[in-house]
Amino acid sequence: MTNPYVIHPATIIEKVWEAEDINTYRLQLVDERARQQFRFKAGQFNMVYLFGVGEVAISIVSDPDEPEFLNHTIRAVGRVTKAIAELQPGDVLGIRGPFGQGWPLEEARGRNVVIVTGGLGCAPVVGAIEYLFKRREQYGSIKILHGVKTPHDLLYRERFDQWRRAPDTEVLLASDQPDKTWNYHIGVVTELFEEVAIDPMKSIALMCGPEIMMRLGVPILMRRGIPASTIYVSLERHMECGIGLCGHCQMGPYFLCKDGPVMRYDRVAQWLGRTGV
Amino acid sequence: MAIASETCGILPSAHLQRLLDTLSAKGYRIVGPIVRDGSVVWDTVRSVSDLPIGWRDQQEPGRYRLEQTGSQEVFGVVHGAQSLKQFVFAPREPLLQIERSKDGFATRPTLPQSEKVAIIGARACDLAGLTIQDRIFLNDAYRDPYYASRREGLFVIAVNCTRALSTCFCASMETGPRAKHGFDLVLTEVDDSLLIEAGSEAGRDLLSNLCLSTGSEQLSAEAARRIEACAQSQVRRLDHSRLPQALYDAHEHPRWDELAGRCLACTNCTMVCPTCFCHTVEETPDLSHQQSTHTRLWDSCFTQEHGYIHGKNVRPTIKDRYRMWLTHKLASWIDQFGTSGCVGCGRCITWCPVGIDVTEELSALLTQDGRSSGTPQQMESS
Amino acid sequence: MAKLEAPRKRPRLAVIKFASCDGCQLSILNLEEDLLALGEALDIAYFPEASSAMNAGPYDIALVEGSITTAEDAHRILSVRQQAKVLITIGACATAGGIQALRNWADVESFKRAVYPNPEYIQSLSTSTPISEHVRVDFELWGCPIDKGQLLRVMTDLVGGVQPRVPADSVCLECKRQGHVCVLVAKGLPCLGPVTRTGCGAICPSMGRDCYGCFGPSEGARKGPGLPPNTTSLARHFHDELQLIPVEVLRRFRGINGAVDPFRNESTVWENKG
Numbered sequence: 001m002t003n004p005y006v007i008h009p010a011t012i013i014e015k016v017w018e019a020e021d022i023n024t025y026r027l028q029l030v031d032e033r034a035r036q037q038f039r040f041k042a043g044q045f046n047m048v049y050l051f052g053v054g055e056v057a058i059s060i061v062s063d064p065d066e067p068e069f070l071n072h073t074i075r076a077v078g079r080v081t082k083a084i085a086e087l088q089p090g091d092v093l094g095i096r097g098p099f100g101q102g103w104p105l106e107e108a109r110g111r112n113v114v115i116v117t118g119g120l121g122c123a124p125v126v127g128a129i130e131y132l133f134k135r136r137e138q139y140g141s142i143k144i145l146h147g148v149k150t151p152h153d154l155l156y157r158e159r160f161d162q163w164r165r166a167p168d169t170e171v172l173l174a175s176d177q178p179d180k181t182w183n184y185h186i187g188v189v190t191e192l193f194e195e196v197a198i199d200p201m202k203s204i205a206l207m208c209g210p211e212i213m214m215r216l217g218v219p220i221l222m223r224r225g226i227p228a229s230t231i232y233v234s235l236e237r238h239m240e241c242g243i244g245l246c247g248h249c250q251m252g253p254y255f256l257c258k259d260g261p262v263m264r265y266d267r268v269a270q271w272l273g274r275t276g277v
Numbered sequence: 278m279a280i281a282s283e284t285c286g287i288l289p290s291a292h293l294q295r296l297l298d299t300l301s302a303k304g305y306r307i308v309g310p311i312v313r314d315g316s317v318v319w320d321t322v323r324s325v326s327d328l329p330i331g332w333r334d335q336q337e338p339g340r341y342r343l344e345q346t347g348s349q350e351v352f353g354v355v356h357g358a359q360s361l362k363q364f365v366f367a368p369r370e371p372l373l374q375i376e377r378s379k380d381g382f383a384t385r386p387t388l389p390q391s392e393k394v395a396i397i398g399a400r401a402c403d404l405a406g407l408t409i410q411d412r413i414f415l416n417d418a419y420r421d422p423y424y425a426s427r428r429e430g431l432f433v434i435a436v437n438c439t440r441a442l443s444t445c446f447c448a449s450m451e452t453g454p455r456a457k458h459g460f461d462l463v464l465t466e467v468d469d470s471l472l473i474e475a476g477s478e479a480g481r482d483l484l485s486n487l488c489l490s491t492g493s494e495q496l497s498a499e500a501a502r503r504i505e506a507c508a509q510s511q512v513r514r515l516d517h518s519r520l521p522q523a524l525y526d527a528h529e530h531p532r533w534d535e536l537a538g539r540c541l542a543c544t545n546c547t548m549v550c551p552t553c554f555c556h557t558v559e560e561t562p563d564l565s566h567q568q569s570t571h572t573r574l575w576d577s578c579f580t581q582e583h584g585y586i587h588g589k590n591v592r593p594t595i596k597d598r599y600r601m602w603l604t605h606k607l608a609s610w611i612d613q614f615g616t617s618g619c620v621g622c623g624r625c626i627t628w629c630p631v632g633i634d635v636t637e638e639l640s641a642l643l644t645q646d647g648r649s650s651g652t653p654q655q656m657e658s659s
Numbered sequence: 660m661a662k663l664e665a666p667r668k669r670p671r672l673a674v675i676k677f678a679s680c681d682g683c684q685l686s687i688l689n690l691e692e693d694l695l696a697l698g699e700a701l702d703i704a705y706f707p708e709a710s711s712a713m714n715a716g717p718y719d720i721a722l723v724e725g726s727i728t729t730a731e732d733a734h735r736i737l738s739v740r741q742q743a744k745v746l747i748t749i750g751a752c753a754t755a756g757g758i759q760a761l762r763n764w765a766d767v768e769s770f771k772r773a774v775y776p777n778p779e780y781i782q783s784l785s786t787s788t789p790i791s792e793h794v795r796v797d798f799e800l801w802g803c804p805i806d807k808g809q810l811l812r813v814m815t816d817l818v819g820g821v822q823p824r825v826p827a828d829s830v831c832l833e834c835k836r837q838g839h840v841c842v843l844v845a846k847g848l849p850c851l852g853p854v855t856r857t858g859c860g861a862i863c864p865s866m867g868r869d870c871y872g873c874f875g876p877s878e879g880a881r882k883g884p885g886l887p888p889n890t891t892s893l894a895r896h897f898h899d900e901l902q903l904i905p906v907e908v909l910r911r912f913r914g915i916n917g918a919v920d921p922f923r924n925e926s927t928v929w930e931n932k933g
Contacts, residue, residue: 003388004419005372005571009381030380051375051382052562052569053821077587079822086820092381238586240558243419247555247576248583250605252525253612258418274528276584276597314867315845318838339900341845359838368836542887543853543877544828548835564696564815575836580828581878581887594885630831630843630853631896 043102118209147189339632406551
């Protein structure tokens with residue numbers, strides 16, 4: 001019987017600075033067998049462990065077709081992630097995973113993809129976007145709508161520029177507290193919906209960011225004719241075990257660690273926005 | 278007419294020691310209810326005299342008292358605060374020992390030794406709780422090897438209830454008072470006799486070793502009558518007919534605010550609940566940071582950390598936490614596991630320090646104006 | 660909180676006493692073999708209770724025991740803060756004002772006259788206050804005395820460069836994990852466990868005694884409405900169901916941590932009912 005709690009050491013191959021307090025860690029499992037067996041889907045997460053401190057759930061942002069390297073973008077906000085921020089290439093973290101349900105990238109094949117992201121929470125969707133662009137010909141139009149509070153919060157600026165140059169692709173940015181350098185929309189991300197043409201029955205929407213953004217954004221998408229069953233949202237709750245046993249990550253009847261973190265909107269509609277859920 | 282001896286027999290209560298001796302001879306450590314500190318707790322039983330002979334428990338919301346009746350009744354105490362949960366889902370379970378090594382670190386699982394434990398005195402509600410925990414820890418997407426190891430060695434001797442506490446409502450949850458499945462043996466105490474029935478191969482095997490006098494239809498009928506009377510005498514009930522949706526719909530009910538004024542968020546209800554499974558992991562390194570222990574602890578949806586996500590708490594208030602608990606227990610559990618998370622044992626009512634009664638709260642929450650439809654006694658007479 | 664640098668040298672530790680009984684310092688000495696490990700991991704530079712070697716600051720970690728009850732101490736704590744990278748209060752006195760904060764409700768001058776033949780020699784403030792009312796505190800350890808295991812955990816985290824953490828849950832959580840029979844429900848004792856912070860290992864209930872709140876309020880001292888600890892409900896239960904008279908309810912809350920907000924407010928409520 002496999003023990004789902006066993007942690008595998010993984011070396012930090014590279015540490016890439018993304019923004020203040022945010023780094024992407026490129027990890028490689030130390031054990032060769034574990035490395036060869038490790039397979040994941042875009043949008044799944046690992047429990048990342050730091051010796052003597054503990055574990056945190058972090059989504060895998062690298063390409064599932066290159067599973068020998070595992071990229072995790074980690075913001076130093078809590079006890080474990082702050083201690084991880086002190087580490088350098090050559091240091092060792094632990095990995096337990098992969099867990100959860102990722103983005104429906106298979107289902108999205110042949111369709112237009114609308115990606116709506118907000119704030120600093122966009123790391124989980126970056127992996128999906130890169131996945132789409134590596135297989136660009138398999139998808140219809142791609143529209144990326146990204147909102148930040150201040151221009152300072154815009155991570156992956158170069159990548160947004162790169163994506164914008166791809167064929168049949170639109171990238172729209174919004175900031176509600178802009179400075180003089182901001183050349184894009186002023187306001188919140190949901191206002192960007194007005195600026196894009198959406199073919200509702202041919203599109204699939206992926207959303208990642210604060211819950212408030214989804215609560216306000218989804219009804220607009222639905223008014224544009226996109227069915228709730230083709231809107232996917234990435235949700236966040238406290239996760240400790242990753243395997244649906246510890247009870248912390250519940251949202252209504254779901255355990256987000258095993259039923260999510262990516263959920264089809266119509267399944268969670270009645271829970272989003274309820275206080276204390 | 279005699280009943281087939283391989284599945285049923287009669288043991289005079291005075292000879293109960295024979296059962297214990299047979300279990301010991303088969304290598305079981307016997308665990309039963311022991312009177313301690315004004316209640317009963319599970320502990321090792323060597324002799325029948327260790328069992329709470331003549332004692333009975335009186336339970337009310339927020340209150341538990343034992344009294345000695347002077348009788349020879351062995352199983353007069355219905356239950357204490359502990360269900361069977363601790364035997365399989367341990368309150369403190371070391372999961373991993375992690376040591377620094379040339380690869381960074383090496384993890385060694387610290388699986389518990391599977392121990393042959395025979396538990397005598399489990400109630401129907403306890404068995405129902407165990408079945409639910411089996412479903413969660415053994416038959417979900419992942420199988421928990423620590424739980425599995427502890428579960429493997431258990432031999433369960435249940436006792437059918439012939440006396441209901443004021444806090445019992447297993448009849449309405451359809452989990453008791455008769456133990457239906459999940460036991461190896463089940464006893465019904467009828468005056469100075471114990472009717473024994475087997476519920477598993479291991480139970481039948483043990484029964485045949487005991488060479489008991491065969492059961493009589495008369496005694497079986499009397500046992501059945503007493504169990505039925507026990508069901509009938511329950512004053513509390515929980516109406517789950519409209520669950521889960523009715524409780525989902527009650528999310529904004531004013532009763533939650535009123536409840537939050539009484540609830541202590543102390544976690545007692547979740548600790549004594551036979552089905553609550555929330556846990557957390559404690560990481561304990563040594564001072565030199567060469568070794569670290571990864572230990573699972575019972576946790577509760579009433580703690581501050583439970584709803585914590587980086588920098589905020591999705592359930593900061595007592596109201597949020599109580600609503601989470603009750604809604605999960607009675608409603609979303611059904612969606613998750615196909616069964617209610619409540620087995621009707623009433624422990625959360627008794628062991629709530631301020632005596633919050635789930636049956637009363639649910640009934641109030643499913644009423645439009647938020648007032649309880651009445652006290653349990655009134656409900657019974659209406 | 661302030662973070663220790665990656666430890667090239669062993670961090671320097673100071674243990675400093677204010678108004679207290681020394682019990683928390685004794686908890687450090689009671690670490691036994693772990694004390695030796697602590698002595699290896701840290702440079703114990705200043706600890707008069709244990710050693711006559713008293714080395715001057717600055718210190719990486721200062722453990723502060725005791726409350727502020729004199730003008731001199733109110734001044735001294737400022738210099739301790741200046742010399743310490745990380746300042747940790749140890750115990751109810753330093754963290755909450757301690758049992759001596761009962762003076763905050765009384766006339767200290769009359770105490771002096773009753774106890775001392777020459778009360779004019781006693782220079783004492785009319786209040787006992789926690790360290791946090793005087794200087795910034797990086798971490799607080801509760802308890803009367805502190806739990807040595809918690810202290811060791813915090814030291815281990817600091818040595819490892821990790822933000823320390825101790826649980827803030829109720830005593831009940833640990834009491835039930837350990838399988839003790841609830842003294843409130845089974846004996847009717849006015850146990851403060853449901854509103855008291857864990858950390859002691861549920862010592863009193865394990866001995867059949869009711870918790871008297873020496874680890875302070877669960878989930879910390881400064882709380883908003885609707886958050887634990889719900890002292891109101893527990894106090895009402897003590898009065899209505901356990902038949903405590905108002906002054907007895909008041910005394911439950913006005914004890915070792917009586918000067919801390921949720922407990923202080925609750926005792927004040929019952930003052931007015933008496």
